[in-house]
Amino acid sequence: MKNGTSCPKCHGERILHAPSIADRDRHSVHPLALEVEGLFFHSPVGELEAYVCAACGFTEIYVRDVKALLKHVKG
């Protein structure tokens, strides 16, 4: 789906892209991101994006900038 392929579940071809996923509580809204050892919790590194099938709702989630994430993760 990210690479222009159809949905692997229903073969739907309309794919929606969400460049950011909001993580919210009663008092704040911020981008959903990974929490990895050695990664500052408030760093924008590791923010997630999603691709959603418009027919069935199947969703793929990716780290938006993998190269930036690898610079901050040990191992």
Ligand SMILES: [Zn+2]
């Ligand atoms: Zn689908």
